[in-house]
Amino acid sequence: MSAALEIDGLTVSFPSGKGIVQAVRSLNLTVAAGSVFGFLGPNGAGKTTTIHVLLGFQSPTSGSARVFGRTVSDTMARDRIGFLAENPDTYGFLTGRELLGFTGRLFRMEKGLISRRAGELFASLGLSSAADRRIASYSRGMKQRLCMAQSLINDPDLLILDEPTGGLDPIGRREVRRIITERRSAGKTVFFSSHELSEVELVSDRIGVLVAGRLVAEGTVDEVVGPAGNLERRFVQLVEEESGKGGAA
């Protein structure tokens, strides 16, 4: 199976008040096309920084990352990506339909295709009745669903979700899980970061655990859990081990 995502020796460091912070350290990761990859880690582990590099927001200090063979600094690499940010906000002065129209135009989609795709997404996400209302009047959950629709307008081959279930109620979480599994059924790749272990366990084909910028485990859920018995116990174990190393160092 071909790779949707290839990360080779990625290191990201940036200056902070206390000196240089190494947010990601020599990260090597390959995500196969058509799979769901859960990117786990405690707060501040470097998950969002890695995603920012994949989307070209941030340049790596060293190493490289490629999406479907294209280096991430190439603007066109993002042509096949959909992205949902954590706690997303959007243009409140637009209507939902205008937002999807605007996003579709950034992908150079035909007007008819944008309209058809927007209609499908509004129906699928239960936003049809609010499509022509200003986004400023949407509830938080509706905004989250609209931003999900925005990330899917181009029917992306790779969907990147940054903490997609953070702050959502159980119905919202189920909705996100449904979308992830639908994408997999359609042969698309999903790469999502989370620290919600149960969510990750439910939908991921493979998972990676990032602690203090270092990938400390990677494989299927069973492979990563191993003799620890459950993911939560194993996760805590990995975090403590890595923190111990940091403390010893």
Add this chain to the structure above:
Amino acid sequence: MSRIWALACLAWIEMARRKDIYVLFLLVAALLAGIVSFDVFGLGGMSGYVKDSGLLAAWILGWILAVGTAVRQLTQEELRGTVFVLLSKPVSRLEVVLGKWLGSWLMVAAAVGCFYLVVSLAVVLKGGQLDWVCLAQAYFLHTLAMGLVVAIGIAFSTRLGGDAAATLTYAVTGAAFLILPRVPALLVEQQGVSGVVLQVLYYFLPHFELFDLRLRLIHGWGAAPWGVCGGVALYGAIWILVVLCLAWAGYRHRRFSRGNLL
């Protein structure tokens, strides 16, 4: 180009749906209604007075609108956190800068057009006459000057917060407009370092006074020679291009604060 246009439309819609632009229109309309209605010291009978006050108001309000519109384009994207969603699309940072500039400029050009329309109407109502060719030239050069103000505002906002960028843009463009035309006269009196500083300012700041055809309109001197008009347009276009290149240089490696996203 389609992405630049999409970004321009977004900037346009945002401005059109905000209320402050309508406040400026009301201000111009109220000002001119006052000028047309009152006859202070018999000045109200002079259409030149209407032209003078109206065109000055169009310049000042156009300037305020241009700076206000320009500096919020990139800074608001960052404050809202929408910059991350925007840049996750196949859009280059150059396209973002150009799209934001184009949208703001077109908005300001349309607003300035409305101001000119109101002024022209007031002049005609006062029984005055306007040289329509000169008016078209004045509008064209005025919008070019506003394009440059917008570009400067966007360039500052690539590295500064909204308020700081606005202050700096007002200071630079205001100084360029008010001080530069007086520099040759000042140089006669200024020697040494201050003279050198004035010369540097004179040659390295844009000359907005070149875009200002108000005196021609007010005193009925007729249209400017087309060659001169074209030369000034070229000067403006080059300045806009240079400033937009600087804006892109400032924006292309900009790191955004995660705090806005998280």
